[in-house]
Amino acid sequence: MMKKTRKDPLIPQIFLSRTIFPRLVAGAEGDPALYIDIRDHNKAERAVLFDVGNIARLSPPEIAKLDAVFISHTHMDHFGGFDKLLRSMINEEGGKRITLYGPPGIIQCVRGRISGYVWNLIDAEAFGFDIFEIRGESLLHRSEEVLADEINERGLRLAPNELTHEALDGSLHALRVSASISTHASIVGNPKIIRLETAADSNGLVHEIFNSDGYRVQMTPLFHKIPSLSYAMIHEDYIHINASELLRLEIPDGMWIRTLKEKAQSGEGLGELLPSNVYEVSSKHSIKSYQDAMMRLLEFSPGERIAYSVDFLYSEDSESRLAKLASRADLYFCEGYFQDEHEDRATEKCHLTASQAGRIAKAANVKNLVLFHFSPLCMGRFSQNRDEARRHHPSVHIYS
Ligand SMILES: [Zn+2]
Numbered sequence: 359m360m361k362k363t364r365k366d367p368l369i370p371q372i373f374l375s376r377t378i379f380p381r382l383v384a385g386a387e388g389d390p391a392l393y394i395d396i397r398d399h400n401k402a403e404r405a406v407l408f409d410v411g412n413i414a415r416l417s418p419p420e421i422a423k424l425d426a427v428f429i430s431h432t433h434m435d436h437f438g439g440f441d442k443l444l445r446s447m448i449n450e451e452g453g454k455r456i457t458l459y460g461p462p463g464i465i466q467c468v469r470g471r472i473s474g475y476v477w478n479l480i481d482a483e484a485f486g487f488d489i490f491e492i493r494g495e496s497l498l499h500r501s502e503e504v505l506a507d508e509i510n511e512r513g514l515r516l517a518p519n520e521l522t523h524e525a526l527d528g529s530l531h532a533l534r535v536s537a538s539i540s541t542h543a544s545i546v547g548n549p550k551i552i553r554l555e556t557a558a559d560s561n562g563l564v565h566e567i568f569n570s571d572g573y574r575v576q577m578t579p580l581f582h583k584i585p586s587l588s589y590a591m592i593h594e595d596y597i598h599i600n601a602s603e604l605l606r607l608e609i610p611d612g613m614w615i616r617t618l619k620e621k622a623q624s625g626e627g628l629g630e631l632l633p634s635n636v637y638e639v640s641s642k643h644s645i646k647s648y649q650d651a652m653m654r655l656l657e658f659s660p661g662e663r664i665a666y667s668v669d670f671l672y673s674e675d676s677e678s679r680l681a682k683l684a685s686r687a688d689l690y691f692c693e694g695y696f697q698d699e700h701e702d703r704a705t706e707k708c709h710l711t712a713s714q715a716g717r718i719a720k721a722a723n724v725k726n727l728v729l730f731h732f733s734p735l736c737m738g739r740f741s742q743n744r745d746e747a748r749r750h751h752p753s754v755h756i757y758s
């Protein structure tokens with residue numbers, strides 16, 4: 359009998375161009391982790407990761423490609439795979455750093471995980487973190503107060519937050535710590551306050567927190583008794599050279615290609631860029647003009663948006679925040695935790711029902727809703743979650 363060898367859960371690639379490749383690392387039912395592979399032509403492969411629930415299926419090379427990791431909140435099912443990140447960094451040749459964004463308290467959570475091990479044989483600068491603990495949003499303040507009450511009741515200590523409030527006149531900021539693993543089983547370095555936002559929408563609900571070559575990440579906080587950060591990754595419009603066409607037309611490779619691409623991206627004229635021997639091959643391949651050659655060589659990938667939101671209370675506020683963050687998303691990954699019959703429980707636990715996910719998907723006018731992260735109460739009956747969401751949005755999928 360043929361062995362089933364599929365390594366990963368089905369990828370909803372049919373809805374995307376061939377540039378970004380998202381996948382739920384542990385499928386629809388496993389602890390949440392959304393890995394997005396970014397394969398821009400002519401650039402080093404990169405990736406981002408939303409949550410580190412169960413990342414057992416990520417290989418060390420896949421982890422090594424990560425530009426940054428974005429954490430919604432540090433409940434165990436969303437942060438339990440953190441040790442796997444740590445472990446794979448030890449396999450690196452050294453100097454590897456992981457950039458991590460997360461809600462208030464994330465620095466203390468990382469410290470706690472690291473101090474659970476002994477590091478005496480690790481060089482002090484062998485690897486480290488750049489952690490951004492996001493603050494300054496009104497909803498974060500509100501949620502933090504609830505969190506502080508709950509945590510103090512249990513006699514635990516909060517992350518050092520006395521530095522933050524009012525420090526930057528209400529603008530989004532982060533406690534940033536650049537930290538290395540030291541032989542004293544701790545991360546070293548003191549948090550500093552930095553301005554974080556690169557852009558905000560007009561209502562100040564959605565914040566751009568990360569901007570890399572060709573893509574950016576936006577964030578809005580949601581309420582889960584604690585803050586739960588929701589993210590969107592936006593890949594820009596992209597122009598690239600069709601390499602096989604270049605070969606087929608026998609046009610020589612060279613620096614002119616990079617210039618061509620830059621000019622095409624910026625919309626400048628392309629007139630004098632083609633090498634002269636294009637003319638020599640033109641009769642053979644019937645290239646009629648510069649423009650003709652350009653049309654054959656340049657390929658255009660339209661921009662794409664993938665949004666990710668988990669563990670939050672359905673409310674007018676969360677719906678209007680997500681209507682912006684996930685607006686017209688090609689893929690919107692959203693928890694579909696409960697069914698209609700559990701609606702009271704959903705409110706109590708600050709989780710969604712699948713119907714509510716469908717309503718948000720409709721408000722955001724997303725192209726496709728992907729449901730994942732289900733309550734054990736729905737075990738074996740996920741198709742009902744999908745059907746309940748479909749009453750509000752026509753394109754709902756579960757990949758497992
Ligand atoms: Zn949670």
Ligand SMILES: [Zn+2]
Pocket residue numbers: 433435436668669731
């Ligand atoms: Zn959860």
